Amino acid sequence: MAKLNENYEAMVVFSLKKDEETMKALVEKVKALIERHGSLTEEVNEWGKRKLAYPIKKGTEVSTEGYYVIYSFNSEPDFPAELNRRLNINDGVLRALVTTK
Secondary structure: OOOOOOEEEEEEEEEEEOOOHHHHHHHOOOOOOOHHHEEEEOOEEEEEEEEEEEEEEOEEEEEEEEEEEEEHHHOOOOOHHHHHHHOOOOOOEEEEEEOOO
Protein backbone atom coordinates (compact mmCIF):
# COMPACT_ATOMS: atom_id res chain seq x y z
CA MET A 1 0.00 0.00 0.00
CA ALA A 2 1.32 3.46 -0.93
CA LYS A 3 2.10 5.97 1.77
CA LEU A 4 -0.39 8.80 1.98
CA ASN A 5 1.86 11.27 3.77
CA GLU A 6 5.60 11.44 4.29
CA ASN A 7 7.94 13.74 6.25
CA TYR A 8 10.21 15.92 4.13
CA GLU A 9 12.79 18.61 4.61
CA ALA A 10 13.60 21.39 2.17
CA MET A 11 16.80 23.42 2.44
CA VAL A 12 16.67 26.60 0.42
CA VAL A 13 19.48 29.09 -0.19
CA PHE A 14 18.05 32.48 -1.11
CA SER A 15 20.01 35.12 -3.01
CA LEU A 16 21.10 38.22 -1.11
CA LYS A 17 21.22 40.32 -4.30
CA LYS A 18 17.67 41.60 -3.71
CA ASP A 19 16.68 43.79 -0.77
CA GLU A 20 15.79 42.25 2.59
CA GLU A 21 12.03 42.85 2.20
CA THR A 22 11.95 40.88 -1.07
CA MET A 23 13.91 38.02 0.47
CA LYS A 24 11.60 37.84 3.53
CA ALA A 25 8.60 37.85 1.17
CA LEU A 26 10.11 34.88 -0.71
CA VAL A 27 10.62 32.99 2.59
CA GLU A 28 6.95 33.55 3.45
CA LYS A 29 5.83 32.67 -0.10
CA VAL A 30 7.56 29.27 0.11
CA LYS A 31 6.08 28.72 3.59
CA ALA A 32 2.57 29.49 2.27
CA LEU A 33 3.08 27.14 -0.70
CA ILE A 34 4.06 24.29 1.63
CA GLU A 35 1.09 24.98 3.91
CA ARG A 36 -1.30 24.85 0.92
CA HIS A 37 -0.10 21.37 -0.10
CA GLY A 38 0.83 19.91 3.28
CA SER A 39 1.63 20.98 6.80
CA LEU A 40 4.75 22.29 8.49
CA THR A 41 5.91 19.85 11.18
CA GLU A 42 8.23 22.35 12.87
CA GLU A 43 8.80 26.07 12.78
CA VAL A 44 10.71 27.39 9.79
CA ASN A 45 14.39 27.23 10.75
CA GLU A 46 16.15 30.33 9.42
CA TRP A 47 19.92 29.94 9.58
CA GLY A 48 20.42 33.41 8.16
CA LYS A 49 23.23 34.80 6.08
CA ARG A 50 26.12 32.38 5.49
CA LYS A 51 29.15 32.21 3.25
CA LEU A 52 28.76 29.63 0.48
CA ALA A 53 31.29 26.80 0.13
CA TYR A 54 31.86 27.84 -3.48
CA PRO A 55 30.61 30.72 -5.67
CA ILE A 56 27.30 30.09 -7.43
CA LYS A 57 26.65 31.67 -10.81
CA LYS A 58 22.97 32.14 -11.67
CA GLY A 59 22.38 34.13 -14.82
CA THR A 60 24.97 36.90 -14.91
CA GLU A 61 25.33 37.18 -11.12
CA VAL A 62 27.95 35.37 -9.04
CA SER A 63 27.04 34.90 -5.37
CA THR A 64 29.41 34.10 -2.53
CA GLU A 65 26.83 34.40 0.27
CA GLY A 66 23.26 33.22 0.70
CA TYR A 67 20.39 33.19 3.18
CA TYR A 68 19.73 29.63 4.39
CA VAL A 69 16.25 28.43 5.41
CA ILE A 70 15.10 24.90 6.33
CA TYR A 71 11.44 23.87 6.06
CA SER A 72 10.28 20.60 7.71
CA PHE A 73 6.92 19.48 6.39
CA ASN A 74 4.53 16.60 5.86
CA SER A 75 2.84 16.12 2.47
CA GLU A 76 1.74 13.64 -0.14
CA PRO A 77 4.58 12.01 -2.11
CA ASP A 78 4.00 13.95 -5.36
CA PHE A 79 4.35 17.47 -3.86
CA PRO A 80 8.13 17.53 -3.12
CA ALA A 81 9.00 17.18 -6.83
CA GLU A 82 6.70 20.09 -7.67
CA LEU A 83 8.15 22.18 -4.82
CA ASN A 84 11.68 21.47 -6.03
CA ARG A 85 10.71 22.46 -9.60
CA ARG A 86 9.15 25.74 -8.45
CA LEU A 87 12.10 26.63 -6.24
CA ASN A 88 14.70 25.98 -8.94
CA ILE A 89 13.00 28.25 -11.49
CA ASN A 90 12.66 31.13 -9.02
CA ASP A 91 15.15 33.99 -9.53
CA GLY A 92 15.51 34.64 -5.80
CA VAL A 93 16.61 31.06 -5.03
CA LEU A 94 20.26 30.07 -5.53
CA ARG A 95 19.89 26.38 -4.58
CA ALA A 96 17.19 24.11 -3.19
CA LEU A 97 17.16 20.52 -2.05
CA VAL A 98 14.10 18.57 -0.91
CA THR A 99 14.75 15.28 0.90
CA THR A 100 12.81 12.64 2.83
CA LYS A 101 13.37 12.89 6.56
